[in-house]
Amino acid sequence: MIVGAAIIQNGRVLACARSAPPEVAGRWEFPGGKVEPGESETAALLRECAEELAVRVEIGDRVGRNVRMAHGRSVLKVYLAQLLYGDQPQALEHSAMRWLSAAELDSVPWLPADAPIVAALRPLLAAN
Numbered sequence: 001m002i003v004g005a006a007i008i009q010n011g012r013v014l015a016c017a018r019s020a021p022p023e024v025a026g027r028w029e030f031p032g033g034k035v036e037p038g039e040s041e042t043a044a045l046l047r048e049c050a051e052e053l054a055v056r057v058e059i060g061d062r063v064g065r066n067v068r069m070a071h072g073r074s075v076l077k078v079y080l081a082q083l084l085y086g087d088q089p090q091a092l093e094h095s096a097m098r099w100l101s102a103a104e105l106d107s108v109p110w111l112p113a114d115a116p117i118v119a120a121l122r123p124l125l126a127a128n
């Protein structure tokens, strides 16, 4: 299971560019990663947001559907999230970060698996 956080602030979502591995470097994603054995999805998201962005977040509702990844061995689930305590993300592991409005969602090359999640996010951002 891979979990991602769609962190929303002022009607924009935080998109992050992968720095590695080479096959996916330069593709954009939601911060997150693998859920470790015995870990809850929420705990994995809190840990990954701290490790990758040095922020504390509150996890909200799911966004979009479960996306089965190419090889069928893992599933991507994305949750809405909000920054806490005024924390501001730092790209500790990503090569770039951008806050995207609904109109800007297609301005970065997302990882292919993220397409249905990005589509589900668009109306949420537009309504914000």
Ligand SMILES: Nc1nc2c([nH]c(=O)n2[C@H]2C[C@H](O)[C@@H](COP(=O)(O)OP(=O)(O)OP(=O)(O)O)O2)c(=O)[nH]1
Residues within 6 Å of the ligand: 002, 003, 004, 024, 028, 029, 030, 031, 032, 033, 034, 035, 069, 076, 111, 112, 113, 114
């Ligand atoms: N975090 C994240 N990963 C995604 C997204 N979309 C997508 O296809 N993936 C893929 C990329 C990777 O193959 C996998 C996540 O693995 P990862 O390497 O980031 O996980 P991790 O942080 O736990 O890394 P590691 O400890 O194994 O190095 O999921 C997304 O939006 N966010």
